[in-house]
Amino acid sequence: MSSAETETTETEDAPAKDEARDEVLALIKARLGDAVVGEHLIPGVDLWVRVSVAEWGAAARHLSEAGFTFFDYLCAVDWSLSPWGKSEEAVATPVAMPADPKDLEHGTTGGETRFQVLARVYSPQRKIGVHLKCDVPDDSLTVPTWTDTYLGADWHERETWEMYGVRFAGHPNLRNLYLPGDFEGHPGRKDFPLLARHVKPWPGLVDVEAMPGEPEEEEGATTDGEAEA
Amino acid sequence: MGLVEKGKIPKPLSHLLNLSRKYSLWCYQWGLACCAIEMGAALGAPRYDAMRLGVIPLPASPRQADMVIVSGTVTDKLAPALKRLYDQMPDPKYVISMGSCANCGGPYWDSYSVTKGVDQIIPVDVYVPGCPPRPEALLEGIVLLQQRIGKEDMAERWRGDPIVVG
Amino acid sequence: MAAPVTERQHGYISSTLAEARVNLEIETEGMTLNIGPQHPATHGTLRIVVKLDGEQIVSADPAPGYMHRGYEKLCEVRTYPQVNTLVNRLDWLSSFSNEVPFILAAEQLMGIEAPPRAQYIRTIFHELGRIANITLFLGEMGLQLGAMTALFYAFRDREHVLNLMEAVTGGRFHPNYDRIGGLKDDLPKGWIEETKAAMKKIRDFCDEMEGLVMGNEIFNARTRGIGVIPQHIALSYGLTGANARASGVDLDLRRDDKDIAMAWKHADFKVWTHPDGDSFARYWVRLQETRESTYIVDQLLDGLPSGPIMAKVPRIIKVPAGEAYVETENPLGWMGYYLVSKGDLGPFRCKIRTASFNNISVVPWVCKGVYVPDIVTILASLYFILGDIDR
Numbered sequence: 016m017s018s019a020e021t022e023t024t025e026t027e028d029a030p031a032k033d034e035a036r037d038e039v040l041a042l043i044k045a046r047l048g049d050a051v052v053g054e055h056l057i058p059g060v061d062l063w064v065r066v067s068v069a070e071w072g073a074a075a076r077h078l079s080e081a082g083f084t085f086f087d088y089l090c091a092v093d094w095s096l097s098p099w100g101k102s103e104e105a106v107a108t109p110v111a112m113p114a115d116p117k118d119l120e121h122g123t124t125g126g127e128t129r130f131q132v133l134a135r136v137y138s139p140q141r142k143i144g145v146h147l148k149c150d151v152p153d154d155s156l157t158v159p160t161w162t163d164t165y166l167g168a169d170w171h172e173r174e175t176w177e178m179y180g181v182r183f184a185g186h187p188n189l190r191n192l193y194l195p196g197d198f199e200g201h202p203g204r205k206d207f208p209l210l211a212r213h214v215k216p217w218p219g220l221v222d223v224e225a226m227p228g229e230p231e232e233e234e235g236a237t238t239d240g241e242a243e244a
Numbered sequence: 245m246g247l248v249e250k251g252k253i254p255k256p257l258s259h260l261l262n263l264s265r266k267y268s269l270w271c272y273q274w275g276l277a278c279c280a281i282e283m284g285a286a287l288g289a290p291r292y293d294a295m296r297l298g299v300i301p302l303p304a305s306p307r308q309a310d311m312v313i314v315s316g317t318v319t320d321k322l323a324p325a326l327k328r329l330y331d332q333m334p335d336p337k338y339v340i341s342m343g344s345c346a347n348c349g350g351p352y353w354d355s356y357s358v359t360k361g362v363d364q365i366i367p368v369d370v371y372v373p374g375c376p377p378r379p380e381a382l383l384e385g386i387v388l389l390q391q392r393i394g395k396e397d398m399a400e401r402w403r404g405d406p407i408v409v410g
Numbered sequence: 411m412a413a414p415v416t417e418r419q420h421g422y423i424s425s426t427l428a429e430a431r432v433n434l435e436i437e438t439e440g441m442t443l444n445i446g447p448q449h450p451a452t453h454g455t456l457r458i459v460v461k462l463d464g465e466q467i468v469s470a471d472p473a474p475g476y477m478h479r480g481y482e483k484l485c486e487v488r489t490y491p492q493v494n495t496l497v498n499r500l501d502w503l504s505s506f507s508n509e510v511p512f513i514l515a516a517e518q519l520m521g522i523e524a525p526p527r528a529q530y531i532r533t534i535f536h537e538l539g540r541i542a543n544i545t546l547f548l549g550e551m552g553l554q555l556g557a558m559t560a561l562f563y564a565f566r567d568r569e570h571v572l573n574l575m576e577a578v579t580g581g582r583f584h585p586n587y588d589r590i591g592g593l594k595d596d597l598p599k600g601w602i603e604e605t606k607a608a609m610k611k612i613r614d615f616c617d618e619m620e621g622l623v624m625g626n627e628i629f630n631a632r633t634r635g636i637g638v639i640p641q642h643i644a645l646s647y648g649l650t651g652a653n654a655r656a657s658g659v660d661l662d663l664r665r666d667d668k669d670i671a672m673a674w675k676h677a678d679f680k681v682w683t684h685p686d687g688d689s690f691a692r693y694w695v696r697l698q699e700t701r702e703s704t705y706i707v708d709q710l711l712d713g714l715p716s717g718p719i720m721a722k723v724p725r726i727i728k729v730p731a732g733e734a735y736v737e738t739e740n741p742l743g744w745m746g747y748y749l750v751s752k753g754d755l756g757p758f759r760c761k762i763r764t765a766s767f768n769n770i771s772v773v774p775w776v777c778k779g780v781y782v783p784d785i786v787t788i789l790a791s792l793y794f795i796l797g798d799i800d801r
Contacts, residue, residue, distance in 0.1 A: 059669055060518070060669075060734075061734075061735060063733075084642070084645045084646065085645045085648060085661075086645070086646060086647065086648040086768075087648055087737075087744075087746070087763060088648070088746075088761070088763040088768075090748070090761045092750065092759050092761075093759075097486075097487075101486075101487065101754055101755075101756065102487045102488070102756070103487055120752065122732070122733045122750055123732070123733050133748065133761070135735070135748075135763075139645065139659065139660075139661055142666045142667075144737075146735065165646050165647075165648075166643070166646040166647050166775070167646055167647035167648040167768055167771055167772075169771060170767065170768075170771040171767075178482070191475075192474065192475060193321075193357070193474060193475035193478040193800060194321070194357065194475060194478065195320065195321045195475075202356050202357075202480060202483055203482065203483060205486075207356070207483070209354045209355070209356060209483065209484075209487060210356075211349075211353055211354040211355075211360070212354045212487065274448065275454070276454060276455055276477065276796075277454065277477060277499070277502060277796065277797060278499055278502035278583065278584065278797070280454065281502065281503060281546075281583070282582075284565065285565055285569075288561065288562065288565060289562070289565035289566060289569065290562060290565070290566050291566070291569055316454075316477075317477060317479055319475075319476055319477060319478055319479065321475055321476050321478070322447060322455055322476040322477075325447055325448060325476075329448060351495065351496055351499065352479045352480070352484065354484065354487070355479050355480040355483070355484055356480050356483065357478050357479060357480050358479050358480070375584065376582075376583070376584065378582070
């Protein structure tokens with residue numbers, strides 16, 4: 016589900032109460048109980064729920080029974096930082112990264128591990144979607160599968176496996192989806208280099224010129240930093 | 245034809261042979277991505293009709309094709325198939341690389357799975373730049389190729405000299 | 411020569427033979443057939459490994475990835491305007507529609523909304539993209555089943571829409587027209603009248619296709635009852651767009667999503683569903699949708715507000731930290747971007763939820779037991795774009 020802004024013309028600071036999503040959150044908490052370790056609700060916008068990894072499969076079952084029969088997608092997020100900087104420019108001087116995954120900046124609903132699995136399901140009756148997250152244990156990198164509840168999770172989990180190396184316990188056929196069989200590495204991870212950028216770095220980020228009357232920005236100006244077409 | 249190989253063909257005859265070859269190109273469409281739509285518009289649509297140049301986009305298999313238009317991104321997974329299909333085409337064969345993905349990797353120049361230019365795998369005769377190139381640009385590329393064929397020395401080709409790329 | 415067979419011997423022999431029914435189970439090995447990656451019937455480089463038993467399919471296993479360009483990784487190293495350019499090329503027939511959810515997600519994180527005129531024009535372009543995309547489908551499905559004429563008509567009438575887009579943005583497809591905060595340019599003079607004329611031509615084209623293709627009895631025989639997808643399977647696999655609506659699932663984000671910063675709420679349109687769920691239903695739904703899109707464009711053009719087309723945004727866009735997900739009803743289905751931002755010039759993680767990925771994941775399920783020619787029908791009716799599957 017999507018929306019642009021919570022503010023309406025009447026109220027400025029107080030967002031409207033989102034009863035539908037509140038009810039959904041209450042329902043999830045009622046069914047999952049302790050498994051819910053984090054939540055984030057933006058009224059009128061979206062709802063995120065973080066569950067513990069042991070109950071990941073059960074969460075899918077509960078939601079599917081509660082009317083969230085539409086499977087949207089499943090993916091993973093790697094919260095570590097790229098060792099070469101965001102645009103992989105600083106190849107010579109690697110960027111320092113916190114050693115403990117708990118110190119990484121996680122997004123909404125927090126987190127404690129390097130990888131998190133993110134999934135979304137939608138309820139055709141309520142017309143509301145829910146984002147589910149769970150931490151992937153750093154040692155085993157394994158998460159229960161959703162394929163017994165949602166058939167569509169098959170391909171999504173295969174893609175998550177090949178991009179991030181996250182295993183899904185119980186998946187019938189966990190093999191590469193996109194990449195050739197002899198591809199080494201998991202490209203989605205932040206420490207997978209884009210070698211073309213290391214060989215020949217991108218000449219400039221943004222073409223920086225002040226608007227007439229505006230002060231100069233901080234970033235250094237480049238001569239030929241044009242976007243490619 | 246021993247005459248052709250030894251280079252003993254008289255100029256008017258080779259000119260005639262080149263003329264007949266360049267105006268009857270059977271084009272094998274290797275339409276991969278967005279450029280394939282512009283190629284389809286150029287070859288199949290009534291407005292930018294390429295058949296008036298003699299290019300017929302209907303060969304059923306690569307073994308019946310004179311030229312191939314590689315339009316779209318070539319990935320490393322697809323590259324062996326491309327090479328194999330190129331090898332299946334009989335000589336004399338020509339390649340037009342259409343679009344910036346096929347020319348040099350294009351907007352995906354830093355991707356881990358894209359072949360940065362189809363000329364890493366097969367020799368290319370004409371590069372048509374653009375993302376996607378307009379159908380008229382592809383038609384110009386075809387016309388350039390035809391001009392090149394017109395000036396070709398058949399003896400060199402028949403002798404099987406290696407094709408120099410660059 | 412032996413002694414002539416007497417009447418009694420003859421009767422004995424024939425009765426014994428009749429009893430000795432030898433049933434020879436002719437063992438044939440199943441055949442593995444590779445459809446693609448280069449094949450006229452797959453729209454691009456989709457490879458389907460099909461195990462056959464005679465003419466029937468035992469298992470069909472699509473092997474995508476021949477157009478995998480690594481979008482999610484590339485988005486992480488680019489700035490927002492660069493990602494916008496790149497993202498055009500996912501669903502390459504209706505390119506503007508790919509930009510919209512990304513821009514909306516970035517605007518949601520920034521807390522800004524495009525001005526009303528920009529929202530209307532965005533919606534109009536989104537619908538024009540839908541028309542450009544689906545008119546090609548209407549012709550191409552005919553081509554897949556052997557009717558080449560439909561394709562020529564489709565290309566010809568698509569040119570009207572492409573001309574319109576080129577007049578405003580300079581690009582026939584890949585317009586790269588959306589910007590965070592609004593649009594790049596305003597509409598040129600006379601564009602509205604031309605668009606209305608073009609919409610009339612598209613409606614004529616739809617009527618033509620209805621008679622030419624849908625009325626054709628061969629088309630009917632080849633598509634009715636083929637590739638039936640029931641509702642619960644459609645929901646479980648996440649089918650969206652016309653594929654879901656043709657199975658009776660009444661989902662349309664244009665109508666259901668009331669909060670999105672687009673102008674669909676200002677237009678009055680019908681959502682077409684069909685109960686059958688077969689290939690014919692999918693063609694039928696898309697044809698009706700194209701016509702409906704022309705009505706939407708007409709209504710929005712009539713109600714187009716005046717005003718600025720760009721909100722106040724800084725020159726260098728830095729989107730504040732947060733996560734946002736925006737999904738829109740694109741021509742192929744639902745397309746969404748999960749944008750994770752850490753306050754940089756570019757996204758930290760951009761998960762792209764594409765419609766064709768889910769749409770094609772149903773192929774192993776739906777192709778069990780169908781005949782080989784029907785697989786072409788099913789693929790054509792599911793309608794995918796390779797860039798959308800492979801990203």
